[in-house]
Amino acid sequence: MSEQDGGQSGPVFTATGTVTVFGSWVGAQEDEGCVGIDAFGDLRPGTQVRVLDTSGNELSRGRLGDGIPGKVVGNSCTWPLTVADIPDGKNQYRLEIGHREQLVKTGEELHNGVDLSFGEQ
Template sequence: MGIDAFTDLRPGTPVKVFDLSGNQLAQGRLKAGTAGKVVGNSCTWPLEVHAVPGGATQYGLRIGERAELTKTREELESGVDLSFGSQ
């Protein structure tokens, strides 16, 4: 589970995928994070989302209530690890 400004991040936190028009396409969840995997006071969170429809070159990705990130289809297919924290 995250600490300080990251207490909302934990295994099971919802992960939603949107098209660029804002329509939700798929939903998944965060898996267990790994503390300090990147550098400093950070945690890396793998995520799991299945059945994201094709046809778009970019997708919006929202973890919990955090700001939406834009990822390409290739990034989603190759796997996305998110790192939060301070260095």
């Protein structure tokens, strides 16, 4: 449990999911597999993922995993997302991935898995 949440104890959960970028916003780097480029250059393996409460207090943080290139519909790159030790029981959470705008998600949405996509398919 993170000390940043005031040391509260109680049930916690792990949020999982994926972040996918489609189209010309995807590139490849020899040591990192696929990565986002230009406006999505902050999306790559190791990009920080934060979960905050609605007041903006950080509850937990994780990272994006290694990107998986795809060619089903144009070029794409998909990174697995995992954030552990999120305090359970809140109605809403804020999700921040890299430099992307924070997204408001319900507790149910985080429990069920978050699948986000950017760019054009």
